[in-house]
Amino acid sequence: RKEVEQDPGPFNVPEGATVAFNCTYSNSASQSFFWYRQDCRKEPKLLMSVYSSGNEDGRFTAQLNRASQYISLLIRDSKLSDSATYLCVVTKAAGNKLTFGGGTRVLVKP
């Protein structure tokens, strides 16, 4: 079983709609959680951190469920520019070793 698992998608989303997807992690010792975004043939970039209490950044909302060992990302009012692969990232300690999921591809269509 992979340490971090994601539904690869693609999630085909009409412009303006809401889309949500999860990521599960296997190591209960995982401490920190993040979402990175990777555009086609580009490098990954940090989108947002995921806090225990849940957090929001504009149209993006991230949640953490430690009991069930998953994190989620919700995108409201989807824009065409939201089309990308969203990478779930987990660290075991307050360190710098990131473990990436395989990514969830989101395609926003007019």
Place this chain on the structure above:
Amino acid sequence: DTAVSQTPKYLVTQMGNDKSIKCEQNLGHDTMYWYKQDSKKFLKIMFSYNNKELIINETVPNRFSPKSPDKAHLNLHINSLELGDSAVYFCASSQVGQHSYEQYFGPGTRLTVT
């Protein structure tokens, strides 16, 4: 200004050859990384250096040898290239401390071994 740069961007070579990829960051970070992203898009860490010292060395064939001449540079040399080495190799950097999880990636080097 480019924060993390890699050269070359594309590399096509034959099996058995030896090649190098170079990475430079001008962010003043003290930690640098090499990642491999295969055709299934999984991004896996290979190596990490902090102030020229190797701190992460994942299970990578010893044909791969990183070298950090200073904290702004991290190069990757690959000997005896194999078909399975074809992938995109990303360099990244971060600052040790509270926000060490925020890693800045270079544009990637697309390696094709024929």
